[in-house]
Amino acid sequence: MTPAIRHWSRENQARVEAILGSYPERRSALMPLLYVASLEHDCVSEDAMREVAALTGISPVQVQSVASFYTMFKGEGVGDYVVSVCTSVACYLSEADVVLGAVEDAAGASSGETSEDGAVSVEHVECIGACGGAPAVQVNYETIEGLTPEAAAALIKWLVDTKPDVVLADEMQQLFGGRRSFDWGSVELEGAIRPVPAFGLLGSAGEGR
Amino acid sequence: MTDKILTTRMDAHPSDSHTLSRYVATGGYQALAKALNEMSTDEIIEEVKTSNMRGRGGAGFPTGIKWGFLAPAEPRYLVVNCDESEPGTFNDRQLAERDPHQLLEGIIISSYALGVNHAFVYVRGEYAKSARRIQRAIDEAYEVGHLGADVRGSGFSLDVTVHLGGGAYICGEETALLNSLEGRRGEPRLKPPFPAVEGLYGKPTIVNNVESISNIPWITMNGGAAYAEIGPERSAGTKMLSISGHISNPGNHEIVMGTTWRELLYGLGGGIPDGRALKAWIPGGASSPWFVPEQHLDTIVSIDDVAANGSMIGAGAVVVMDETTNVVAVAHRIVRFFAHESCGQCTPCREGTSWMEAVLKRILDGNGRRSDIDLLLDISDNISPGLKWPPAMTTICPLGPSAVSPITSITRWFMPEIEAMLAGSEVGLG
Numbered sequence: 001m002t003p004a005i006r007h008w009s010r011e012n013q014a015r016v017e018a019i020l021g022s023y024p025e026r027r028s029a030l031m032p033l034l035y036v037a038s039l040e041h042d043c044v045s046e047d048a049m050r051e052v053a054a055l056t057g058i059s060p061v062q063v064q065s066v067a068s069f070y071t072m073f074k075g076e077g078v079g080d081y082v083v084s085v086c087t088s089v090a091c092y093l094s095e096a097d098v099v100l101g102a103v104e105d106a107a108g109a110s111s112g113e114t115s116e117d118g119a120v121s122v123e124h125v126e127c128i129g130a131c132g133g134a135p136a137v138q139v140n141y142e143t144i145e146g147l148t149p150e151a152a153a154a155l156i157k158w159l160v161d162t163k164p165d166v167v168l169a170d171e172m173q174q175l176f177g178g179r180r181s182f183d184w185g186s187v188e189l190e191g192a193i194r195p196v197p198a199f200g201l202l203g204s205a206g207e208g209r
Numbered sequence: 210m211t212d213k214i215l216t217t218r219m220d221a222h223p224s225d226s227h228t229l230s231r232y233v234a235t236g237g238y239q240a241l242a243k244a245l246n247e248m249s250t251d252e253i254i255e256e257v258k259t260s261n262m263r264g265r266g267g268a269g270f271p272t273g274i275k276w277g278f279l280a281p282a283e284p285r286y287l288v289v290n291c292d293e294s295e296p297g298t299f300n301d302r303q304l305a306e307r308d309p310h311q312l313l314e315g316i317i318i319s320s321y322a323l324g325v326n327h328a329f330v331y332v333r334g335e336y337a338k339s340a341r342r343i344q345r346a347i348d349e350a351y352e353v354g355h356l357g358a359d360v361r362g363s364g365f366s367l368d369v370t371v372h373l374g375g376g377a378y379i380c381g382e383e384t385a386l387l388n389s390l391e392g393r394r395g396e397p398r399l400k401p402p403f404p405a406v407e408g409l410y411g412k413p414t415i416v417n418n419v420e421s422i423s424n425i426p427w428i429t430m431n432g433g434a435a436y437a438e439i440g441p442e443r444s445a446g447t448k449m450l451s452i453s454g455h456i457s458n459p460g461n462h463e464i465v466m467g468t469t470w471r472e473l474l475y476g477l478g479g480g481i482p483d484g485r486a487l488k489a490w491i492p493g494g495a496s497s498p499w500f501v502p503e504q505h506l507d508t509i510v511s512i513d514d515v516a517a518n519g520s521m522i523g524a525g526a527v528v529v530m531d532e533t534t535n536v537v538a539v540a541h542r543i544v545r546f547f548a549h550e551s552c553g554q555c556t557p558c559r560e561g562t563s564w565m566e567a568v569l570k571r572i573l574d575g576n577g578r579r580s581d582i583d584l585l586l587d588i589s590d591n592i593s594p595g596l597k598w599p600p601a602m603t604t605i606c607p608l609g610p611s612a613v614s615p616i617t618s619i620t621r622w623f624m625p626e627i628e629a630m631l632a633g634s635e636v637g638l639g
Contacts (some may be wrong), residue, residue: 022370023370024284024327024410025391025392025410027391027392027393028372028390028391028392029392030392031372031373031374031375031389031392032372032373034375035373056392058392065394066392066393066394067375069375069377069394069395069552070334070374070375070376070377070395071375071376071377072334072335072374072375072376073375084335087542088296088495088542088546089296089297089454089491089495089528089539089542089543089546090296090297090453090454090528092538092539092542093453093454093455093528093530093534093539094454125335125376126294126296126378126546126549126550127294127295127296127297127298127378127495127546128335129293129294129298129299129301129302129333129335129336130299131296131297131298131299131451131453131454131459131526131528132299132451132452132453132459132460132461133459134453134454134459138335141334141335141337142337142338143335143338169338179459181299181302181303181451181459181460181461182299182303182307182460182461183219183223183307184306185219185223185224185225185226185227185306185307186223186224186225186227188338188341190341192337197334197335197337197340197373198337198341199332199337199340199341199344199371199373200340200344200371200373
């Protein structure tokens with residue numbers, strides 16, 4: 001393992017190993033490595049970008065150029081829970097702007113900001129592929145569909161009050177959601193532990209290939 | 210006659226349609242066995258050509274013909290596009306979450322046919338659950354030998370890697386997707402060269418959509434001719450439509466094309482809630498020009514009919530607007546989307562989409578000017594000369610011209626409404 005990440009947790013080092021082994025060329029691992037780095041550092045910090053640069057054999061500024069192109073690599077100051085309110089066309093037609101307002105009020109943070117206690121970052125986002133269950137939001141990239149403004153406010157309060165270690169889509173949907181885009185099928189017990197999409201990060205799915 | 214291909218398993222077995230055991234118990238992986246044991250790679254490609262299936266990602270290019278362009282150099286790659294981000298689409302999400310083995314079997318058969326030993330599935334970052342479900346299917350497939358060094362004892366080897374995106378619509382464009390997969394900014398490449406000749410890492414690469422690949426097991430099992438018989442000519446097979454907006458039964462509907470829009474919206478769709486009147490609908494995602502009831506309600510839902518009427522079926526996203534809808538506000542929302550998602554490489558798109566967003570905003574805010582309509586059309590014409598459909602382009606990829614669709618739609622069908630908004634503003638009166 002490269003010395004650049006010797007200080008990372010063993011778990012995250014193992015994730016890095018598995019990811020690098022999945023691609024014919026090192027640079028391809030850049031985006032998944034940025035996600036692991038943001039688990040390690042709680043966000044895509046300057047250190048994170050330097051370390052990922054060392055892992056992929058490119059310069060830190062090249063890493064920054066890529067990281068800044070995408071919306072999901074969050075920088076310093078991101079909250080524990082990123083609440084993404086879809087305000088794209090289908091959700092807009094279903095009063096998503098009112099849901100956004102309710103979320104902002106409940107969180108005490110406007111879109112693009114983080115609440116003072118650092119718990120919740122609010123953002124309005126473009127289509128998240130939940131149009132049949134509009135209006136929809138994501139918490140750390142786990143989807144909840146069919147929200148009313150009241151339910152959206154209650155969701156924020158629940159996040160702040162209970163501070164769940166893992167956010168589970170099915171649990172939030174059951175507590176606060178309504179109409180879904182389609183039958184989700186069986187309940188999933190895997191979710192996000194940080195404002196990082198829960199893929200290949202929790203030790204079951206995504207590891208080792 | 211078959212009327213459903215892709216959603217039968219998930220409808221019949223909601224609790225476990227995503228698992229290997231249910232997939233195998235309902236006939237899964239028999240097509241792979243047939244492909245490996247009974248068919249040559251050329252025969253599989255021939256069946257896909259015979260099926261006349263047109264790519265489900267939006268462009269509608271025949272999948273078998275695309276496969277035929279794959280250059281002989283090695284290694285070659287298959288990349289499955291699960292970056293579903295067109296506003297209004299959510300059908301790939303359902304296919305990935307509810308029947309990932311159907312997709313995976315399609316990937317394995319396609320890879321075998323194309324001489325691919327490493328396939329990738331590019332999943333949009335917001336679809337973490339879809340990515341988890343696909344990965345679990347991959348893990349299960351490795352365990353039973355459907356993937357790995359010697360697929361079912363055939364000597365054919367295949368690895369599949371799921372790659373999670375970072376939140377960028379443009380990565381649904383196939384060359385932007387390849388750049389992103391290479392660890393670069395998701396900026397589209399100039400074509401040619403096309404990916405089939407120079408794609409991932411400069412090697413021959415086929416990029417296919419989730420829904421297209423999910424059809425491959427059925428085509429392999431039942432033959433291309435049987436697939437071609439479903440639906441109207443040149444719109445063969447079934448199509449997943451995502452219906453949303455002001456509609457009583459929103460959701461994904463797998464249909465055989467050839468019905469009318471009236472049948473679709475008032476039959477499957479259940480009509481407009483609360484008995485309100487239909488004002489307009491978007492037939493194929495935010496990029497497509499809108500349809501209106503007087504002109505289009507009795508036209509046919511097929512790839513060619515929608516194209517003949519000046520729009521596209523695209524990836525199958527139908528967004529419905531009732532009589533209460535402020536069409537300028539909807540156009541603003543859609544243009545704002547494209548302004549946000551423009552990668553910034555091409556000036557007409559980068560600058561034009563932002564200016565159109567600003568002009569629409571000031572009309573909405575009551576500060577519009579009479580000249581704003583001409584201004585919007587002029588900016589549009591600089592992005593997409595002649596405002597034709599399919600659009601001409603001054604840009605590398607179709608994102609810029611997509612932002613023109615809502616402008617041409619509202620100025621074509623709702624001019625009195627825009628003028629009324631302008632007349633209501635002091636600047637407009639001056």
